[in-house]
Amino acid sequence: MALLEIEDLSVTFPTSSGPFRAVEGVDLAVDQGEFLGVVGESGSGKSVTMLALMGLLPPQATIEAKRLVFEGRDLRKISSHDRRRIVGREIAMIFQEPMSSLNPCFTVGFQIREALGKQGLDRAARRRRAVELLDEVGIPAPEERLSAFPHQLSGGMSQRVMIAMMLAGGPRLLVADEPTTALDVTIQAQILDLLRRLQRDKGMALILITHDMAVVAETAERVLVMYAGQPVEEQAARGLFARPRHPYAEALLEALPERGFGKRRLPTIPGVVPGALDRPKSCVFHPRCRYAQDDCRTVRPPFAPLHGDPNVRVRCFHPRNEDARVAEEAR
Amino acid sequence: MLQFFLRRVLLVIPTFIGLTLVAFVFIHLLPGDPITVMLGERALDPEREAEMRAALGVDLPLWQQYFRYVWHVLQGDLGQSFVTRRPITSEFFALFPATVELGVCAMIFAVALGVPAGVLAAANRGSFIDHSIMAVSLTGYSMPIFWWGLLLIILFSGILGWTPVSGRIDFLYFIEPVTGFMLIDSLLSDQEGAFGSAFSHLVLPAVAVGTIPLAVIARQTRSAMLEVLSEDYVRTARAKGLAPWRVVGVHALRNALIPVVTVIGLLVGTLFAGAILTETIFAWPGVGKWLVDSIFRRDYPAVQGGLLLIAVVVMAVNLVVDLLYGLINPRIRHVR
Ligand SMILES: Nc1ncnc2c1ncn2[C@@H]1O[C@H](COP(=O)(O)OP(=O)(O)OP(=O)(O)O)[C@@H](O)[C@H]1O
Ligand SMILES: [Mg+2]
Numbered sequence: 001m002a003l004l005e006i007e008d009l010s011v012t013f014p015t016s017s018g019p020f021r022a023v024e025g026v027d028l029a030v031d032q033g034e035f036l037g038v039v040g041e042s043g044s045g046k047s048v049t050m051l052a053l054m055g056l057l058p059p060q061a062t063i064e065a066k067r068l069v070f071e072g073r074d075l076r077k078i079s080s081h082d083r084r085r086i087v088g089r090e091i092a093m094i095f096q097e098p099m100s101s102l103n104p105c106f107t108v109g110f111q112i113r114e115a116l117g118k119q120g121l122d123r124a125a126r127r128r129r130a131v132e133l134l135d136e137v138g139i140p141a142p143e144e145r146l147s148a149f150p151h152q153l154s155g156g157m158s159q160r161v162m163i164a165m166m167l168a169g170g171p172r173l174l175v176a177d178e179p180t181t182a183l184d185v186t187i188q189a190q191i192l193d194l195l196r197r198l199q200r201d202k203g204m205a206l207i208l209i210t211h212d213m214a215v216v217a218e219t220a221e222r223v224l225v226m227y228a229g230q231p232v233e234e235q236a237a238r239g240l241f242a243r244p245r246h247p248y249a250e251a252l253l254e255a256l257p258e259r260g261f262g263k264r265r266l267p268t269i270p271g272v273v274p275g276a277l278d279r280p281k282s283c284v285f286h287p288r289c290r291y292a293q294d295d296c297r298t299v300r301p302p303f304a305p306l307h308g309d310p311n312v313r314v315r316c317f318h319p320r321n322e323d324a325r326v327a328e329e330a331r
Numbered sequence: 332m333l334q335f336f337l338r339r340v341l342l343v344i345p346t347f348i349g350l351t352l353v354a355f356v357f358i359h360l361l362p363g364d365p366i367t368v369m370l371g372e373r374a375l376d377p378e379r380e381a382e383m384r385a386a387l388g389v390d391l392p393l394w395q396q397y398f399r400y401v402w403h404v405l406q407g408d409l410g411q412s413f414v415t416r417r418p419i420t421s422e423f424f425a426l427f428p429a430t431v432e433l434g435v436c437a438m439i440f441a442v443a444l445g446v447p448a449g450v451l452a453a454a455n456r457g458s459f460i461d462h463s464i465m466a467v468s469l470t471g472y473s474m475p476i477f478w479w480g481l482l483l484i485i486l487f488s489g490i491l492g493w494t495p496v497s498g499r500i501d502f503l504y505f506i507e508p509v510t511g512f513m514l515i516d517s518l519l520s521d522q523e524g525a526f527g528s529a530f531s532h533l534v535l536p537a538v539a540v541g542t543i544p545l546a547v548i549a550r551q552t553r554s555a556m557l558e559v560l561s562e563d564y565v566r567t568a569r570a571k572g573l574a575p576w577r578v579v580g581v582h583a584l585r586n587a588l589i590p591v592v593t594v595i596g597l598l599v600g601t602l603f604a605g606a607i608l609t610e611t612i613f614a615w616p617g618v619g620k621w622l623v624d625s626i627f628r629r630d631y632p633a634v635q636g637g638l639l640l641i642a643v644v645v646m647a648v649n650l651v652v653d654l655l656y657g658l659i660n661p662r663i664r665h666v667r
Contacts, residue, residue: 088572103564149661
């Protein structure tokens with residue numbers, strides 16, 4: 001059984017120009033200890049999807065889903081009290097801006113001990129555990145850091161503290177929303193290494209949200225590609241990089257500098273992501289798609305297993321790289 | 332922190348110079364010089380008058396008079412009351428505890444109701460609760476104090492008969508002034524019912540003085556909370572699975588209090604202004620009523636000295652609040 005199952009999730013925000021569906025038709029399953037990458041351009045709904053799972057969206061957001069199940073518990077049915085027992089302990093999340101994600105008025109020690117709150121530990125034990133956690137995320141002199149305030153920490157340190165804090169509840173699933181975007185390149189690599197190590201050592205599932213295809217290529221086992229609020233492709237990372245099926249995924253990969261090597265100019269995807277109000281009713285990518293045909297302009301393709309293979313799902317009538325498959329089967 | 336501390340303390344000097352200048356100019360703007368005012372209609376032989384002028388230094392050039400004045404002020408000498416011939420400072424400080432007691436209780440009332448009201452409004456933004464709290468607060472803010480004070484008296488003393496109309500305590504009790512604060516002294520006196528009487532005398536004036544600060548604090552708390560509630564660290568607190576009261580009441584409120592404390596400091600001036608009117612209405616024997624009485628008695632040195640002392644107190648409280656601001660804001664505290 002999957003650890004997390006999301007089926008047909010949609011999130012709607014009321015705006016001054018009417019309701020806006022920031023996210024729709026998200027199907028997602030994460031197994032225990034699995035590393036899932038979620039990629040997509042800015043505004044594609046990656047954060048909103050995960051915040052919906054965590055119950056962290058503002059109250060005016062409407063969340064609908066056919067299934068929203070974590071370890072067999074239906075997150076839509078349980079009370080908000082029970083949900084808080086899951087969020088923060090079994091599911092944890094770290095964010096893009098580590099510096100502003102820590103409360104400036106409280107010490108690092110306070111904020112970590114607070115996360116250890118309901119585990120029935122006494123003061124001394126909580127302090128000891130906080131030091132262990134800081135040590136585990138690679139913070140030097142953890143004892144001394146306990147009394148530090150967030151503004152005394154660098155961005156990388158802050159993100160480590162965030163990770164330590166979120167590990168406090170021993171989560172089964174950690175959602176990392178662009179955890180390195182705000183950090184220096186060298187620090188980025190360290191944080192990613194840390195996350196990967198923790199995921200492996202603790203057998204914890206990890207959802208890593210990123211803009212960066214290269215990061216996903218190096219780390220994730222499986223990848224979900226999102227575009228304009230919808231998942232458009234999902235398959236094993238290896239498969240995706242060898243044979244992207246959705247034209248958008250293909251274009252993202254072509255835009256990688258490594259792949260563009262030798263060409264005179266980096267290929268970019270022409271056009272822009274549709275805004276809140278000009279999302280087509282049919283395929284959302286068709287206005288920018290080189291391969292769009294009539295059906296793409298009139299009907300929305302389903303997010304469906306490709307050729308009956310549940311491990312590869314694509315939202316496209318005319319998936320790419322079919323020849324390769326034919327060739328493979330012929331062999 | 333030390334630097335912040337020193338800089339803030341040094342700022343007191345120009346403020347003080349400004350205050351003394353205003354107070355000095357105030358007395359010199361009055362028609363005639365103090366001697367003429369003091370003598371009033373009475374005629375005096377010119378020789379005696381010149382003598383008095385020399386004694387008071389009124390014959391010196393203005394700037395010398397100013398320095399003389401500041402020199403006296405720095406030594407705590409604000410002159411004498413025309414009426415009682417007692418030093419202004421001793422008159423002022425004899426009555427000051429009554430005003431402090433009123434002001435402190437008014438502020439406790441304002442903070443104890445204003446902060447929760449602001450938090451409640453912000454946490455239920457846009458709801459009926461929010462709108463009601465803000466409407467009540469706007470009403471409170473716009474209420475003229477003398478009118479509001481009279482309304483309170485009419486309702487609670489007149490119609491309901493719950494509270495006395497004036498003074499600090501019932502005439503039945505004789506309270507030895509130990510601290511000067513009637514609530515404490517009445518407790519110390521061990522007389523049955525004394526504390527209750529002191530308290531019931533204090534409630535209405537404290538509410539009257541505290542109403543505007545209450546409204547300001549509620550609005551300030553609300554807007555600070557709204558700002559803070561959309562911060563990333565509040566989302567983090569919720570992501571930790573903390574209970575809503577802890578997210579709002581600890582993580583958000585702790586940050587929202589920083590601007591609120593500043594506002595509380597600024598309200599001390601408002602408090603005095605309110606006390607002047609309220610003490611007059613409730614015959615509360617504090618410095619506010621004394622100041623008004625002095626004005627009616629044309630006791631210029633008392634008015635001048637009283638205003639200067641009030642200004643100094645306001646300045647001192649603001650200084651303390653600013654230093655407190657440094658203490659509750661870790662980002663300032665840790666700047667060397
Ligand atoms: N509270 C909100 N109210 C209205 N619209 C919102 C709200 N939060 C997000 N959105 C909209 O939802 C869409 C998806 O946003 P989301 O933050 O999930 O994108 P993202 O994929 O995480 O992008 P990025 O890579 O920039 O983080 C955006 O168009 C955004 O404007
Ligand atoms: Mg995002």
